[in-house]
Amino acid sequence: SQQGEEDPQALSIQEGENATMNCSYKTSINNLQWYRQNSGRGLVHLILIRSNEREKHSGRLRVTLDTSKKSSSLLITASRAADTASYFCATGQAGTALIFGKGTTLSVSS
Amino acid sequence: KAGVTQTPRYLIKTRGQQVTLSCSPISGHRSVSWYQQTPGQGLQFLFEYFSETQRNKGNFPGRFSGRQFSNSRSEMNVSTLELGDSALYLCASSLVLGGSTDTQYFGPGTRLTVL
Numbered sequence: 001s002q003q004g005e006e007d008p009q010a011l012s013i014q015e016g017e018n019a020t021m022n023c024s025y026k027t028s029i030n031n032l033q034w035y036r037q038n039s040g041r042g043l044v045h046l047i048l049i050r051s052n053e054r055e056k057h058s059g060r061l062r063v064t065l066d067t068s069k070k071s072s073s074l075l076i077t078a079s080r081a082a083d084t085a086s087y088f089c090a091t092g093q094a095g096t097a098l099i100f101g102k103g104t105t106l107s108v109s110s
Numbered sequence: 111k112a113g114v115t116q117t118p119r120y121l122i123k124t125r126g127q128q129v130t131l132s133c134s135p136i137s138g139h140r141s142v143s144w145y146q147q148t149p150g151q152g153l154q155f156l157f158e159y160f161s162e163t164q165r166n167k168g169n170f171p172g173r174f175s176g177r178q179f180s181n182s183r184s185e186m187n188v189s190t191l192e193l194g195d196s197a198l199y200l201c202a203s204s205l206v207l208g209g210s211t212d213t214q215y216f217g218p219g220t221r222l223t224v225l
Binding site: 031033035040042044048088095096097099101103 | 114143145152153155158166168198200202211212213214215216217218219221
Protein backbone atom coordinates (compact mmCIF):
# COMPACT_ATOMS: atom_id res chain seq x y z
CA SER A 1 0.00 0.00 0.00
CA GLN A 2 1.18 3.56 -0.70
CA GLN A 3 2.08 5.61 2.35
CA GLY A 4 3.43 8.67 0.60
CA GLU A 5 1.51 10.50 -2.08
CA GLU A 6 3.40 13.00 -4.22
CA ASP A 7 1.86 16.09 -5.70
CA PRO A 8 1.84 17.07 -8.50
CA GLN A 9 2.04 13.85 -10.52
CA ALA A 10 3.81 15.72 -13.32
CA LEU A 11 5.62 19.04 -13.50
CA SER A 12 7.08 20.85 -16.51
CA ILE A 13 9.37 23.85 -16.08
CA GLN A 14 12.07 25.80 -17.89
CA GLU A 15 15.74 25.62 -17.02
CA GLY A 16 16.63 28.04 -14.26
CA GLU A 17 13.22 27.85 -12.60
CA ASN A 18 12.59 26.25 -9.22
CA ALA A 19 10.67 23.00 -8.89
CA THR A 20 8.64 22.11 -5.82
CA MET A 21 7.21 18.68 -5.13
CA ASN A 22 5.10 17.73 -2.17
CA CYS A 23 4.59 14.49 -0.33
CA SER A 24 1.87 13.59 2.15
CA TYR A 25 1.79 10.49 4.29
CA LYS A 26 -0.61 8.84 6.70
CA THR A 27 1.11 7.37 9.75
CA SER A 28 3.92 8.37 12.09
CA ILE A 29 7.40 7.95 10.66
CA ASN A 30 11.02 7.62 11.71
CA ASN A 31 12.27 9.42 8.62
CA LEU A 32 11.30 10.51 5.15
CA GLN A 33 13.55 10.04 2.16
CA TRP A 34 13.59 11.43 -1.36
CA TYR A 35 14.90 9.49 -4.33
CA ARG A 36 15.38 10.29 -8.00
CA GLN A 37 14.95 7.85 -10.86
CA ASN A 38 16.06 8.48 -14.41
CA SER A 39 13.95 6.76 -17.03
CA GLY A 40 13.60 3.14 -15.94
CA ARG A 41 16.88 2.96 -14.07
CA GLY A 42 17.72 2.45 -10.43
CA LEU A 43 16.86 4.96 -7.75
CA VAL A 44 19.39 7.45 -6.47
CA HIS A 45 19.13 8.60 -2.88
CA LEU A 46 18.86 12.37 -2.57
CA ILE A 47 18.22 13.20 1.04
CA LEU A 48 16.99 11.70 4.31
CA ILE A 49 15.24 13.83 6.90
CA ARG A 50 14.48 12.41 10.32
CA SER A 51 11.23 13.02 12.16
CA ASN A 52 12.89 15.41 14.61
CA GLU A 53 14.27 17.60 11.82
CA ARG A 54 12.36 20.34 10.06
CA GLU A 55 14.59 21.28 7.15
CA LYS A 56 17.60 19.91 5.36
CA HIS A 57 19.75 21.14 2.49
CA SER A 58 21.97 19.39 0.01
CA GLY A 59 23.39 21.47 -2.81
CA ARG A 60 20.43 22.79 -4.82
CA LEU A 61 17.97 20.64 -2.86
CA ARG A 62 15.95 21.75 0.12
CA VAL A 63 13.65 19.39 1.97
CA THR A 64 11.18 20.36 4.65
CA LEU A 65 9.22 18.10 6.94
CA ASP A 66 6.08 19.01 8.88
CA THR A 67 5.14 16.04 11.06
CA SER A 68 2.03 17.78 12.39
CA LYS A 69 0.67 17.97 8.85
CA LYS A 70 2.28 14.70 7.81
CA SER A 71 3.82 16.35 4.78
CA SER A 72 7.16 17.07 3.18
CA SER A 73 8.34 19.15 0.27
CA LEU A 74 11.34 18.91 -2.02
CA LEU A 75 12.57 22.11 -3.64
CA ILE A 76 15.07 22.01 -6.48
CA THR A 77 16.47 25.45 -7.17
CA ALA A 78 17.78 26.68 -10.52
CA SER A 79 16.67 23.51 -12.34
CA ARG A 80 18.75 22.04 -15.15
CA ALA A 81 17.80 19.73 -18.01
CA ALA A 82 19.72 16.99 -16.18
CA ASP A 83 17.18 17.21 -13.33
CA THR A 84 14.57 15.68 -15.62
CA ALA A 85 13.55 12.49 -13.79
CA SER A 86 10.93 10.98 -11.52
CA TYR A 87 11.13 11.89 -7.86
CA PHE A 88 9.83 9.65 -5.10
CA CYS A 89 9.29 10.19 -1.44
CA ALA A 90 9.56 7.19 0.85
CA THR A 91 8.64 6.90 4.48
CA GLY A 92 10.56 4.81 6.96
CA GLN A 93 9.51 3.35 10.27
CA ALA A 94 11.56 1.12 12.55
CA GLY A 95 10.92 -2.52 11.85
CA THR A 96 9.22 -2.02 8.52
CA ALA A 97 10.27 -1.53 4.94
CA LEU A 98 10.48 1.77 3.13
CA ILE A 99 7.13 2.64 1.57
CA PHE A 100 7.27 4.65 -1.63
CA GLY A 101 4.82 7.04 -3.19
CA LYS A 102 3.98 6.93 -6.89
CA GLY A 103 6.30 9.78 -7.73
CA THR A 104 6.38 13.14 -9.47
CA THR A 105 7.67 13.26 -13.03
CA LEU A 106 9.71 16.40 -13.55
CA SER A 107 10.51 17.65 -17.03
CA VAL A 108 12.98 20.51 -17.38
CA SER A 109 13.29 22.01 -20.85
CA SER A 110 16.10 24.23 -22.09
CA LYS B 111 33.41 1.36 -3.49
CA ALA B 112 31.53 -0.46 -6.18
CA GLY B 113 27.80 0.12 -6.17
CA VAL B 114 24.99 -2.39 -6.01
CA THR B 115 25.06 -4.71 -8.99
CA GLN B 116 22.20 -6.73 -10.40
CA THR B 117 22.27 -9.49 -12.98
CA PRO B 118 20.95 -9.98 -15.50
CA ARG B 119 19.88 -6.50 -16.59
CA TYR B 120 17.24 -7.75 -18.99
CA LEU B 121 15.32 -10.99 -19.13
CA ILE B 122 12.54 -12.35 -21.32
CA LYS B 123 10.60 -15.37 -20.13
CA THR B 124 7.32 -17.05 -21.01
CA ARG B 125 4.37 -17.73 -18.74
CA GLY B 126 4.85 -20.70 -16.46
CA GLN B 127 8.63 -20.50 -16.40
CA GLN B 128 10.65 -19.56 -13.38
CA VAL B 129 13.39 -16.95 -13.04
CA THR B 130 16.23 -16.16 -10.65
CA LEU B 131 17.61 -12.66 -10.23
CA SER B 132 20.84 -11.84 -8.48
CA CYS B 133 21.98 -8.87 -6.41
CA SER B 134 25.40 -8.03 -4.99
CA PRO B 135 25.26 -5.33 -2.32
CA ILE B 136 27.83 -2.67 -1.59
CA SER B 137 30.79 -4.16 0.25
CA GLY B 138 30.10 -4.13 3.99
CA HIS B 139 26.33 -3.77 3.62
CA ARG B 140 24.46 -6.59 5.29
CA SER B 141 20.86 -5.68 4.47
CA VAL B 142 19.38 -6.36 1.06
CA SER B 143 15.85 -5.40 0.06
CA TRP B 144 13.96 -6.21 -3.11
CA TYR B 145 11.28 -4.11 -4.80
CA GLN B 146 9.03 -4.57 -7.79
CA GLN B 147 8.25 -1.52 -9.90
CA THR B 148 5.37 -1.43 -12.38
CA PRO B 149 3.61 1.52 -14.02
CA GLY B 150 0.33 0.64 -12.33
CA GLN B 151 1.41 -0.24 -8.80
CA GLY B 152 4.58 1.79 -8.50
CA LEU B 153 7.33 0.58 -6.17
CA GLN B 154 6.22 -2.35 -4.05
CA PHE B 155 8.36 -3.92 -1.33
CA LEU B 156 9.02 -7.64 -1.75
CA PHE B 157 11.32 -8.63 1.10
CA GLU B 158 14.36 -7.70 3.15
CA TYR B 159 17.22 -9.96 4.16
CA PHE B 160 19.79 -9.44 6.86
CA SER B 161 22.43 -11.95 7.95
CA GLU B 162 20.93 -14.61 5.70
CA THR B 163 17.50 -14.32 7.30
CA GLN B 164 14.35 -12.83 5.86
CA ARG B 165 13.38 -10.03 8.24
CA ASN B 166 10.48 -8.38 6.44
CA LYS B 167 8.11 -9.49 3.73
CA GLY B 168 5.72 -7.58 1.52
CA ASN B 169 2.32 -8.62 0.32
CA PHE B 170 3.28 -10.90 -2.55
CA PRO B 171 2.26 -14.50 -3.27
CA GLY B 172 4.47 -17.42 -2.32
CA ARG B 173 5.69 -17.66 -5.92
CA PHE B 174 8.10 -14.90 -4.96
CA SER B 175 10.94 -16.07 -2.77
CA GLY B 176 14.45 -15.06 -1.97
CA ARG B 177 17.56 -15.89 -0.05
CA GLN B 178 20.76 -14.31 1.13
CA PHE B 179 24.18 -15.88 1.23
CA SER B 180 26.92 -15.53 3.82
CA ASN B 181 28.67 -12.91 1.68
CA SER B 182 25.42 -10.86 1.71
CA ARG B 183 24.70 -11.50 -1.96
CA SER B 184 21.03 -12.15 -2.53
CA GLU B 185 18.87 -13.89 -5.06
CA MET B 186 15.17 -13.72 -5.68
CA ASN B 187 13.17 -16.35 -7.47
CA VAL B 188 9.80 -16.12 -9.14
CA SER B 189 8.15 -19.42 -10.05
CA THR B 190 5.27 -20.05 -12.43
CA LEU B 191 5.61 -16.66 -14.07
CA GLU B 192 2.50 -14.69 -14.96
CA LEU B 193 2.13 -11.82 -17.40
CA GLY B 194 1.64 -9.46 -14.46
CA ASP B 195 5.11 -10.26 -13.17
CA SER B 196 6.59 -8.14 -15.96
CA ALA B 197 8.33 -5.35 -14.09
CA LEU B 198 11.56 -3.71 -13.11
CA TYR B 199 12.97 -5.56 -10.10
CA LEU B 200 15.17 -3.38 -7.93
CA CYS B 201 17.57 -4.45 -5.25
CA ALA B 202 18.79 -2.08 -2.55
CA SER B 203 21.40 -2.47 0.14
CA SER B 204 21.99 -0.67 3.41
CA LEU B 205 24.42 -0.95 6.29
CA VAL B 206 21.96 -1.89 8.96
CA LEU B 207 18.90 -3.99 9.43
CA GLY B 208 15.71 -2.09 8.89
CA GLY B 209 16.76 -0.36 5.73
CA SER B 210 13.86 1.98 6.18
CA THR B 211 15.72 3.79 8.96
CA ASP B 212 18.82 4.33 6.88
CA THR B 213 19.82 5.30 3.37
CA GLN B 214 19.24 2.59 0.81
CA TYR B 215 21.49 2.25 -2.22
CA PHE B 216 19.77 0.88 -5.29
CA GLY B 217 21.09 -1.19 -8.14
CA PRO B 218 20.19 -0.51 -11.79
CA GLY B 219 17.44 -3.13 -11.75
CA THR B 220 16.53 -6.18 -13.78
CA ARG B 221 13.88 -5.61 -16.44
CA LEU B 222 11.77 -8.80 -16.62
CA THR B 223 9.37 -9.27 -19.49
CA VAL B 224 6.95 -12.20 -19.38
CA LEU B 225 5.40 -13.22 -22.70
